[in-house]
Amino acid sequence: MSVKLSKHDEQFLAGQHGEAAQMAMRIIVRMAQVHEAAELMDVTQAHIDGCGLLSETGLEFAETLAAKGARVSVPTTLNMGPLDLQNWREFGIDEDFAGKAIRQAKAYTDMGCIPTWTCAPYQSYLTPRFGQQIAWGESNAICYANSVLGARTNRYGDYMDICAAITGRVPKCGLHLTENRKGQILLRLVDVSPAIMQSNEFYVVLGHLLGSLAESKIVVIDGLADDASGDQLKAFCAAAASSGQVALFHAIGLTPEASTFEQAFQGGLPERTIDITLSDLARARSELSTAEEGDKLDLIVLGCPHFSFDEFRELNELVLAQTEESKALSPGVRFVVISSQTSYALLQRGDFLDALTDFGIEITLDTCVFHTPMVSQDTKVIMTNSGKCAYYAPGELSVQVAFGSMKDCVESAVQGQVCREESRWEKS
Numbered sequence: 001m002s003v004k005l006s007k008h009d010e011q012f013l014a015g016q017h018g019e020a021a022q023m024a025m026r027i028i029v030r031m032a033q034v035h036e037a038a039e040l041m042d043v044t045q046a047h048i049d050g051c052g053l054l055s056e057t058g059l060e061f062a063e064t065l066a067a068k069g070a071r072v073s074v075p076t077t078l079n080m081g082p083l084d085l086q087n088w089r090e091f092g093i094d095e096d097f098a099g100k101a102i103r104q105a106k107a108y109t110d111m112g113c114i115p116t117w118t119c120a121p122y123q124s125y126l127t128p129r130f131g132q133q134i135a136w137g138e139s140n141a142i143c144y145a146n147s148v149l150g151a152r153t154n155r156y157g158d159y160m161d162i163c164a165a166i167t168g169r170v171p172k173c174g175l176h177l178t179e180n181r182k183g184q185i186l187l188r189l190v191d192v193s194p195a196i197m198q199s200n201e202f203y204v205v206l207g208h209l210l211g212s213l214a215e216s217k218i219v220v221i222d223g224l225a226d227d228a229s230g231d232q233l234k235a236f237c238a239a240a241a242s243s244g245q246v247a248l249f250h251a252i253g254l255t256p257e258a259s260t261f262e263q264a265f266q267g268g269l270p271e272r273t274i275d276i277t278l279s280d281l282a283r284a285r286s287e288l289s290t291a292e293e294g295d296k297l298d299l300i301v302l303g304c305p306h307f308s309f310d311e312f313r314e315l316n317e318l319v320l321a322q323t324e325e326s327k328a329l330s331p332g333v334r335f336v337v338i339s340s341q342t343s344y345a346l347l348q349r350g351d352f353l354d355a356l357t358d359f360g361i362e363i364t365l366d367t368c369v370f371h372t373p374m375v376s377q378d379t380k381v382i383m384t385n386s387g388k389c390a391y392y393a394p395g396e397l398s399v400q401v402a403f404g405s406m407k408d409c410v411e412s413a414v415q416g417q418v419c420r421e422e423s424r425w426e427k428s
Contacts, residue, residue, distance in 0.1 A: 003032045003171075004039040012167055020070030024163035028170065031160060037171035043153075045128055046076040046165035047121050049137025050158035051108050052371045053082035053101045061159055062107035065166070070111045072165040075126055077116040079138045080306070080340075081105055083372045084364045085117070091364060091374050101372075113165070117366035118340035120234060120305040122149060125342065130256055133176055135164035139241035140234065140305050140388065146248040148233050150256035152176050155247050175248055179266075181257060183250050185214065186270035189223030190277050195424055197225055200232055201405045202281070204387040207236035209284035211244025213274060220264040224251040231308055238305050239387025282425045288390040288403035291381045295400065295418045297330075299382040300409050301369050303338030304389040309346040311406075312339070316352035318410040319359045329360035330416030336362045338369060370396050383409050383418060 011017060012025035032040060050058060082101040083093050109115050118124050121136075122144050128134050128151035136142050136153040137160075145151040154174040156164060164170045174180055187210065189197075196202050210219055228236075228251075240246040250258035258264035302315070315337070322328075329335060337356075339347075344365055347353050356363070369375060369389065375382070375397050383402040384390055390403040404412065404420040412419050 003029055003037065005029070006040070009040060009169065018069045020065045020068035021166055023068070024065070024070065024166040025169070027160065027163045028167055032171035032173075035171050035173045037173040039172050040169040041133065041172040041176060042168055043074060043133045043135045043164060043170050045074055045126060045132065045134040046072065046161060047079060047134070047136040047138060047141060048076060048108065048113060048161045048165065049079045049156070050161055051078050051081055051104060051113075052368075053097070053104055054158070058158065059100055059104045059107075062104050062162070065162065066107040066110045070166050072112040073168040074165060076113045076165040077121045077126055078108055078113050079117070079121075079141075080119045080368045080371065081117050081366050084366050087364065088372075091372070093373060097373065108162075111162070111166070116340065116342070118306050118342065119368065120308070120340065123230065123234070123306075123308050123343075124340055135161060135170050137161040140238035142247050143237035143241045143249070144234060146175055147237065147250065147255050148230075155245075181248060182218065182266035182268065183220035183258070183264040184217040184271050185219045186273040187213070187219050187221050188273060188275050189221070190275045192223070192276070192278055192281065196278065196281070199405065199424075200235065200385070201285070203228065203232040203236040204239045204385070204403070205281050205285045205288070206276070207239030208243045208288060208387045208391065209276065209280060210249065211240040211242060211246050212284070214240070214244045214246050214249075216245060217271070219246070219249045220258060220261075220270065221249065221251040222261070224254055226253045228254060229310075231311055234305055234308075235387065239391070242388040242391040278425070285403070285425060288387060289401060290394050291383070291400040291402040291418055293418055293420065295381050295402070297333055297381050297383055297402075297412055297417050298379045299375065300333065300335040300413050301338070301382055301384045301389055302336070302386070302406065302409065304369060304384065304386040307337050307339040307343055309343050309350070312337075312343065312347050312350070312356070313352070314406060315361075315410070316355055318407055319355060319361070322410060322414055323355070323359065327414045329413055333413050333416055334362065335360055335413050336364060336369070336374065338364055338367065341365055375399070381418065383412050385409055
């Protein structure tokens with residue numbers, strides 16, 4: 001299939017903007033052909049997920065582009081990288097691995113990318129506006145940008161993202177187009193108590209359930225509270241994009257393209273309707289754990305996606321409640337929180353960093369538990385409040401995982417074993 005190209009596109013293909021830009025445009029055009037897009041379109045921002053050191057090939061690709069003079073043509077932020085660039089030695093990272101990670105980081109920053117190093121770019125810098133056409137990688141960020149912000153992006157995989165950033169162009173297709181953003185499935189919350197719906201856990205569990213139900217469809221949720229916080233929606237998006245391939249959802253009365261039922265479905269009707277009850281949520285919650293109540297705990301992992309300043313504040317209150325009762329982190333349990341430089345800078349300006357570190361909490365920046373070797377080989381059981389971490393940890397880290405609230409995680413860290421508040425999930 002031929003793709004209609006602008007004069008500027010043709011100049012890229014002809015090498016008039018350099019060899020690296022020519023290579024990037026060739027990839028963009030080829031992907032347009034794969035997606036059967038008739039033409040390309042402009043994007044005004046990019047977020048790069050391909051900056052994690054997943055393979056030697058990824059490093060070679062980035063260094064090749066940089067060596068050939070590639071420069072991004074739109075503001076471009078970077079997803080989390082393969083290690084904490086400032087504190088990697090404290091986590092016992094191998095020197096060879098660190099050297100390659102630092103080389104890859106330099107290649108992307110040499111191309112003009114902004115070193116945000118976060119998987120939650122919507123909470124830090126250059127947050128896109130409603131209707132803005134962007135090219136984002138990172139599954140939770142894609143879902144958040146499309147759904148919560150109303151920006152427009154397809155799921156841009158590794159290396160396609162940097163090509164879009166260099167050229168400022170993407171195939172005109174998919175979620176960039178209004179007609180492809182209409183709701184298809186209606187998900188109704190039925191007889192779920194306010195106490196459940198106000199909890200942070202609820203958003204993780206509902207996201208996990210939605211991902212398993214949605215497949216490739218766009219879900220519209222009826223019954224979600226209109227005061228959901230950014231962190232709750234962050235957790236929802238991360239869980240939904242992990243258990244499924246959710247890149248866009250609508251919540252009636254909450255998300256910007258779903259003020260009404262009619263707007264969410266663009267004047268049409270749902271292909272099918274699914275009622276969600278407390279028992280459905282309870283089953284979905286149980287799917288997020290492979291560890292059992294009372295199992296000896298080795299590691300707590302929070303911050304997947306990256307911890308915000310508000311989450312640090314919540315954690316501090318939970319830690320203070322323990323220390324006021326003279327309780328401390330159980331010997332043998334590590335407690336790791338993963339965050340971004342932006343949130344950490346705010347934490348440093350606050351008044352509770354010392355309380356967290358005195359409790360024994362380790363804070364690492366710029367990276368992810370799945371991208372950097374921070375989990376020791378003798379770790380058997382981890383606990384998390386993240387649906388994304390709970391979903392991937394058994395396969396990626398070869399561990400047993402327990403999912404619970406942040407309060408559950410702190411209490412379990414003190415007890416040295418998995419312990420969770422179950423009662424509210426057993427009855428409404």
